[in-house]
Amino acid sequence: MTDDLDILLSAPLPDVADHGFSMRVVEKIEAREVWNERLTWGLPALVACLAAPFLPLREFAGTVVHLGPALAGSTALSLAAGAIILTLSLEQRFRESQSAL
C-alpha cells in the first residue's frame, strides 16, 4: 500500500489543456497596460489642460524670465544637476549589469 501510494502521489498532475487561457491572460495584461499608460500620462495632461486657464501663467512667465539667468549661472545648481545625472547613469549601468548576469 505504501509503495502504491507513493506511485499515485508521484504521478504528474493531469495535463490542463490551454483552450485560450494563455491568450486571455495576455489580452487582459495588454488592456491593463493601455489603461495604466492612459492614467499615467493622459490624466495629468487632462488635469493640466483643465487647470491652465485658472493658473497665473503671466506672473509665472515673468518670474521665470527674472530667475532664468540667475539659475543658469548658479554653481550650486550645476553641481546638483551633475550629481543627479551621475547617479542616474550609475543606476542604469548597475541594472544592466544585473540583468546581464
Added chain:
Amino acid sequence: MAMSAEGLLRDAAAGDAGAFGALVREHQSKVRGFLRRLTRGDAALADDLAQETFFEAWRKIAQYRGEGSFGGWLCGIAWSRFLMERRKRKEEPTEDIDQTAAFDPQDGSAAKLDLERAMARLAPAESAALTLCYALGHSHGEAAEILKLPLGTVKSHVLRGREKLQAMLETNHD
C-alpha cells in the same frame, strides 16, 4: 527559433507581453493543476486564481531573481492567492463539499479518483506540500520556500498528510 526560458524571462521583465505570454503557455498547466487540487477540483475558481496569479507575476516579474525555478515561483504566488481567496470566502468545512462532483472520473483510474477524493479531505497546507513534493517534484526545501513555511513544518505536513491519505485509502478498500 524558440527562445530560451532565460531569454523569455529577460524580455518579459523588460515589459514584453508576448514573451510573458509564452511563459504563461509553458506554465499554465502546472499552475492550474496545482490550484485545481487546492480548490478540490473547482476548475472555475482555480482558473480565476490562476489568472490572478499570472497578473501578479507580470507585475512582479522584475523581482524574480532566478533563485529556484520560475514554475516554483509561480506556485508560490498561486498559493498566496489561494490563501487570500480562502480567507475572503471563509471556506465552508470539508464535510459540506461534494467531492464526487469535483473530479471527472474520466481523468484517470479509480485509484486516482480515490486519491483525489482523499486529498480533498486534507488540510490545504498538507495537500499543497504533498502535491509540490510528489507530483511537481520539488524538494522539501523548495516547497518550504514556495509555501513560505519553515522546513520542519513542511516535512511534518508531508508526513502527516501521507499518513492520513494512507488511512483514508485503506478504509475505502476495506
